[in-house]
Amino acid sequence: MSARVTGYARITDPGGTREHDTFTCAHCQRIVHVRPRADPASCGGLCKLCMGLVCPRCNARTRCDPWEKKMERAEARDRFLRSAGLG
Amino acid sequence: MGVYTAELNRTGTTADIGSIEAPASSMRRVALMKAEFGIDAAPADATLVWQMIRLSAAATGTAVTPNPVNPADAAAVTLAKDVITAGGTEGVLLESLPLNQRATYTWVGYGDGELIIPATANAGIKLKNGASSSLGATATVTFRE
Numbered sequence: 001m002s003a004r005v006t007g008y009a010r011i012t013d014p015g016g017t018r019e020h021d022t023f024t025c026a027h028c029q030r031i032v033h034v035r036p037r038a039d040p041a042s043c044g045g046l047c048k049l050c051m052g053l054v055c056p057r058c059n060a061r062t063r064c065d066p067w068e069k070k071m072e073r074a075e076a077r078d079r080f081l082r083s084a085g086l087g
Numbered sequence: 088m089g090v091y092t093a094e095l096n097r098t099g100t101t102a103d104i105g106s107i108e109a110p111a112s113s114m115r116r117v118a119l120m121k122a123e124f125g126i127d128a129a130p131a132d133a134t135l136v137w138q139m140i141r142l143s144a145a146a147t148g149t150a151v152t153p154n155p156v157n158p159a160d161a162a163a164v165t166l167a168k169d170v171i172t173a174g175g176t177e178g179v180l181l182e183s184l185p186l187n188q189r190a191t192y193t194w195v196g197y198g199d200g201e202l203i204i205p206a207t208a209n210a211g212i213k214l215k216n217g218a219s220s221s222l223g224a225t226a227t228v229t230f231r232e
Contacts (some may be wrong), residue, residue: 006200013190019181024200029129031139031182031194031202052199073203078114 004053026052029067055060089152089160090120090231093167095214096127100197102220106146107153107167107228108211108224109204112219117165119212121229125191126216128223135224136208136217139182139202145209146175153230165232166211177215 005021009031021034026047032055034043037070049064095105104124111119124137148168155163181202186192196202204210214226 006094006198007196009184010193010195011186011190012193013187022194022196022200024196026199028179029202030179031196033184040209062146067203071203074122074205074207074210078205082208 005034007031024066025052025055025058026066027054027064029056030057034055049069088231089163090164090227090229091157091160091163092156092227093151093153095151095167095169095226095228097216097224098170100220101171102216102218103146103148103171103174104214104216104224104226105148105151105167105171105195105228106142106175106211106213107204107230108142108145108166108168108209109206110164110166110210113164114206115164115207115232117204117230117232118204119228119230120197120201121195122212122214123191123192123193123227124216125225126188126222128188129226130189131175133188133222134185134218135188135222136183136185137139138180138184138211138215138217140180140215141178142175142211142213143178143209144176145173145211146213147173156229163232165230167228171213174215175209175211177213181212185218190221
C-alpha cells in the first residue's frame with residue numbers, strides 16, 4: 001500500500017511530531033490515514049475496476065463510481081442547467 | 088495553472104474556519120493540495136475535531152484574497168472565505184481528525200491525493216473545527232487552479 005500513498009499527515013504537539021501516510025479514496029475523496037503496520041483491510045481496499053485505493057465505506061459498497069466520473073456528471077448537469085437558464 | 092495560499096481564521100459565530108469555493112462564473116476545477124490547522128488561542132487541554140467537508144452550496148463569510156505562490160501568476164478565480172456566518176450545504180466529510188488543542192495538524196496531498204472541487208457553481212470545501220464554535224482557529228490552505 002505504501003507505494004500508492006498520495007499524501008501525508010503531520011501532527012505536531014508537545015509530545016513531538018508524528019507523520020502518517022494517507023491516501024485519498026478514489027471514489028469519494030475521503031482521506032484515509034495509514035497507520036504503521038496497520039492491517040491493510042482496516043484501511044479500505046483496492047477497487048479492481050478503477051485500480052484505485054478506496055476507503056472502508058466505499059470498499060463495502062462493492063460498486064465502482066470513481067470521483068472523476070462523479071465530477072463529470074456534476075459538471076454536465078451544471079452546464080445543462082446553465083444552458084436552460086436555471087443555473 | 089497557478090498555486091495559491093489563503094489563511095482562514097475562525098472568528099465568526101459558527102464552528103467553521105473558512106472555505107474555498109468555485110465561483111458562480113468562470114469556473115474551473117480546483118485542487119486542494121495542503122491544509123494546516125491550529126488554534127491561535129492560549130494553550131489548553133481540550134479535544135478538537137479538525138474537519139474538511141465538501142460543500143454543494145456556498146457558505147456566507149468574508150472574502151479572503153488568495154496569494155499566488157508565484158507573484159507572476161494572475162489573481163485566483165477561486166473564492167476563499169473566512170469569518171463564516173452561514174455554513175452552506177455540507178456534503179461528504181472528507182477528513183475528521185480529533186486532536187488536543189495544543190496540537191497542530193498538517194495534511195498534504197499530491198498526485199491523485201489532492202482534493203478536487205468540480206467546476207460547478209458554488210461547489211467547495213469547508214474547513215471546520217467540529218468541536219468548538221468559540222475558540223479562535225486558523226487554517227492555511229494551498230490550492231491550485
